[in-house]
Amino acid sequence: MDAITIKNLDVVFGDKPQQALDLLDQGKTRQEIIDETSQVVGVDNVSISVKEGEICVLMGLSGSGKSSLLRAVNGLNTISRGALEIKDVDKQVDLATCDEETLRHLRTHRVSMVFQKFALMPWLTVLDNVAFGLELQGMGKAERREKARTQLEMVGLSEWESKFPHELSGGMQQRVGLARAFAMDTDILLMDEPFSALDPLIRAQLQDELLVLQEKLNKTILFVSHDLDEALKIGNNIAIMESGKLIQHGQPEEIILTPENDYVRDFVAHTNPLNVLKGRSLMQPVSELKREQSRLQICSAQPVWVEQGSEELNLVQNAQLVLHYWDSEQSKISEIDHSTVVVASPDIGMREAIELKQRSGQPILLVEKGKLVGVLNDSEFYDALLGNYNSVEAA
Structure with a gap:
């Protein structure tokens, strides 16, 4: 069973999404729909599945729809049409039709997120930031702190547990964000350009650390990036988007060797093939x-x-x-x-x-x-x- 199954998904931003959907069905472009209705098509008829334990990287230029798609997976973006199913133990839950209680359950037990801007609470210590999601789950203070310490040790920040976020470097703050997400022990991890704000050397180090953690924890990770070398390094599969559409989805080597069109070809033109080819x-x-x-x-x-x-x-x-x-x-x-x-x-x-x-x-x-x-x-x-x-x- 796939961890994430997306079928003919549309996400429209605006107060009259049906107008945009009707125009999509008529073959109108995203810009034409904006001009006619002021509705913005964030995701356009995307179908994709992500297997359990897979790292799938969503790529594209700014405005391509990659973050819009990612945020639909935990209900931050409302689904306008189609299905988005999340595996919950032994069943599939469709976010397009589930109720608020089910959505809260998925967010606290099945899906967690790491943000680009770290999203740490400045008034909480490092330890309590990592334990914050566990507190939302209703876990007792002693138990959640013990679990948080385990995650801090995993990311090499045990000695910093009593510090506050402003006392940490950017790379260390992002490690806290990773520890918090892993502490939730959810099956699915969403990562929205988590390393893009960091210096290149720190970014490369955190990419390596993520792969090491993934070997231990085997999470399903949906990862947004605009950096192709990053995508090729960490992704089992890469999905390239343009104007809300999914253009190509496949293994890194396949993307390099057989680009679907000129848009993808331009994406891969300047990458180092030695990082990918077998x-x-x-x-x-x-x-x-x-x-x-x-x-x-x-x-x-x-x-x-x-x-x-x-x-x-x-x-x-x-x-x-x-x-x-x-x-x-x-x-x-x-x-x-x-x-x-x-x-x-x-x-x-x-x-x-x-x-x-x-x-x-x-x-x-x-x-x-x-x-x-x-x-x-x-x-x-x-x-x-x-x-x-x-x-x-x-x-």
């Missing part, structure tokens, strides 16, 4: 390698051949080289030198693959289920750096 997307497939009977030449510049066995590869008549099956969690980079031919997964990241190639000087062999599927050599790395990958389909 070996599978750029490899020279095994079908293009020179073959002699059961042997495959893995490098045209030198006579290095391999033979495909039933479950593994073997080097052919080359006593100077050894195969090293690379495991990024168990192998050490110091084990790789110019006598090594690295065997890796097709899902290896390009940064890691380039480092391995630089140390070994040999092609990187990509193996899946014991079978050679492709090779990464210098030309493939040059293609990645130059952006020559638009013709390659995302895996």
